[in-house]
Amino acid sequence: MSQTWRSIPLLCADGKTQMAIDRYFLSRHALGHHPPVLRFYTWAPPALSLGYHQHNYPEAWQHLTWQGQAIDLVRRPTGGRAVLHQGDLTYAVIASGFATNRMASYQQICHFLIQGLATIGIELHYGAAGRGYIQNPNCFGTATAADLIMADGSKLIGSAQARKEKAILQHGSLRLTPDRDLFATVFGETDLHLPTLSPEQQDIDLVINALTQAAIDGFGIDLITQPLTVEELQEIQKITSSVESL
Numbered sequence: 001m002s003q004t005w006r007s008i009p010l011l012c013a014d015g016k017t018q019m020a021i022d023r024y025f026l027s028r029h030a031l032g033h034h035p036p037v038l039r040f041y042t043w044a045p046p047a048l049s050l051g052y053h054q055h056n057y058p059e060a061w062q063h064l065t066w067q068g069q070a071i072d073l074v075r076r077p078t079g080g081r082a083v084l085h086q087g088d089l090t091y092a093v094i095a096s097g098f099a100t101n102r103m104a105s106y107q108q109i110c111h112f113l114i115q116g117l118a119t120i121g122i123e124l125h126y127g128a129a130g131r132g133y134i135q136n137p138n139c140f141g142t143a144t145a146a147d148l149i150m151a152d153g154s155k156l157i158g159s160a161q162a163r164k165e166k167a168i169l170q171h172g173s174l175r176l177t178p179d180r181d182l183f184a185t186v187f188g189e190t191d192l193h194l195p196t197l198s199p200e201q202q203d204i205d206l207v208i209n210a211l212t213q214a215a216i217d218g219f220g221i222d223l224i225t226q227p228l229t230v231e232e233l234q235e236i237q238k239i240t241s242s243v244e245s246l
Contacts, residue, residue: 005095005215007225008039010208015047015074015085020239022169023077024232025094030167036095038215038223040208046086047072048186051079051160066182078160078171084186087177089204091211095219096166106146106159109170113148113157116214120201124148124156154195176202 011018018041028034046066050057052075064071066086076083091113098105107126114124127147148157159172178194200206216223228236 002220002222003036004222004224005036005038005219006034007212007223008037009225009227010040010042010204011228012042012044014045015043015049015072016240017236018043018090019049019074019076020236021228022092022094022171024236024239025092026077026162026164026167026169029094029096030164036221037092038212039092040204040211041090041092042088042204043072043085043090045069045072046084046182047074049074049076049083049085051075051081052077052162053079054081057082061186064186066179076160076162076171078162078169080158080160083158083173084178084183085173086179086182088173088175089207090171090173092169092171093215094167094169096168098168102161103146105168106161106170109168110146110148110157110159112211112214112218113172115218116211117156117207119210119214120206122156122197122201123151125151127155150195152193152196154193156195174207176204176207 011021013021021039021041025034025037029036046069048061048064048071050073054075061073061082064073071086093109095109098108110126117124125148127149146159146161147155148159149155155175157172157174159170162169175195176197180194183189183194212223215221
């Protein structure tokens with residue numbers, strides 16, 4: 001019998017809210033009070049998310065702007081390096097029953113990303129960066145075995161995990177329409193090797209539909225779509241107020 005997961009419709013919100021939602025469902029699922037969750041979201045205003053243990057970063061990141069908007073600086077509950085959320089789509093899987101080995105669980109979860117994007121013509125492979133990646137403040141500056149790269153070597157998806165009891169939160173950023181100048185300004189790099197996608201492959205609805213079907217097939221699940229309830233939003237707001245300000 002298939003397990004039933006909850007799908008939360010695409011949500012655009014600020015960084016603190018998005019991280020609070022992921023933390024909320026990780027805690028609820030770890031306690032056995034909520035089924036697994038698959039969701040997709042975008043960030044408004046654009047944000048720079050720091051890994052849970054990333055405490056050293058340029059002071060200039062406190063004052064970044066894009067098209068007249070201040071760029072949020074927020075801390076993720078997951079590890080890894082800084083991720084610039086502009087022109088991207090973020091996915092989140094909150095579930096249990098995966099391998100206890102971290103790398104094996106990454107690959108179990110990332111399989112649906114590889115399979116789903118293959119249906120719209122995007123071929124992905126795992127990266128192969130060594131431990132030296134930790135010295136790079138930019139998550140997309142290197143590609144580890146937990147990340148997914150295109151045939152030309154450009155990194156399309158960077159993912160990170162947090163665990164609570166036997167539950168896993170894995171979320172990651174898919175760079176669809178990144179602003180090259182903004183990325184260069186933030187990370188001080190000129191050779192960014194940003195992914196090149198066709199207009200069709202940049203379509204968020206197309207990408208979400210492909211990944212959702214791949215999740216259903218790959219995880220062998222039933223998926224029920226349910227927006228956030230008023231009660232959940234109230235609980236999430238409490239978490240949002242406690243998210244670290246940077």
